[in-house]
Amino acid sequence: MYKATVIVKRRPTILDPEGKAVEQGAKLLGFNNISDTRIGKYIEFYVNSDNIDTVEKEIKEYAEKLLSNPIMEDYEYTFEKVEND
Amino acid sequence: MYKATVIVKRRPTILDPEGKAVEQGAKLLGFNNISDTRIGKYIEFYVNSDNIDTVEKEIKEYAEKLLSNPIMEDYEYTFEKVEND
Helix, strand or coil, X not given: CEEEEEEEXXXXXXXXXXXXXXXXXXXXXXXXXXXXXXXXXXXXXXXCCCCHHHHHHHHHHHHHHHHCCCCCEEEEEEEEECCCC | CEEEEEEEEECCCCCCHHHHHHHHHHHHCCCCCEEEEEEEEEEEEEECCCXXXXXXXXXXXXXXXXXXXXXXXXXXXXXXXXXXX
């Protein structure tokens, strides 16, 4: 069994309205040093296989088909072997 | 100037309906090995100060007051010095 982590970020050229909104809140609270806030997703899951090729293939398919929007987002992933419970 | 990264995750005991929904989609697409999907936030921003204590204090306050919900989420952060543009 493997534990996977996928980070999904909007491409740098794509506007991030959620980041902008949070940053406006920051300015109102007096955080004047903070800029360029961008909010992405951090996803963790387990893949129940011990075949490393299967695991990597499933992580990539999962990331491309369900976790990210390939038109405007990029993703990166890592995974590590863990003991079954 | 520093670049900061904050990861916000729901506490392990808190349900994650978004993760559950995405995982149901995965099952429909035939990903039967994937389990325990949890979706958090991955936030990047810049802090325009060269005083490392100020930077760390602002990152923590920003994370606690705006980026996370302290009742049900935990956060971790890292930061590194970058050259001003």
